[in-house]
Amino acid sequence: MRYSSLFPKTRREVPKGIVAPSHQLLHRAGYVRALGRGLFGLLPLGLRVASRVEAIIRSELELLGG
Numbered sequence: 001m002r003y004s005s006l007f008p009k010t011r012r013e014v015p016k017g018i019v020a021p022s023h024q025l026l027h028r029a030g031y032v033r034a035l036g037r038g039l040f041g042l043l044p045l046g047l048r049v050a051s052r053v054e055a056i057i058r059s060e061l062e063l064l065g066g
Contacts, residue, residue, distance in 0.1 A: 014024045015034045026032045031046035042050060
């Protein structure tokens with residue numbers, strides 16, 4: 001993956017439909033993109049973070065025997 005596509009430029013404006021502060025920060029930082037009303041798509045960096053969080057949760061659940 002190219003470095004330029006991994007880290008998109010940050011945005012100052014947030015679409016009007018995004019109300020939650022956490023969603024606003026994720027959108028401005030370039031982790032997600034608003035696709036429609038209530039729909040969000042993960043950008044490459046957001047997808048990478050989500051897969052790492054999923055792997056950590058899976059490993060911790062396996063340690064607990066779940």
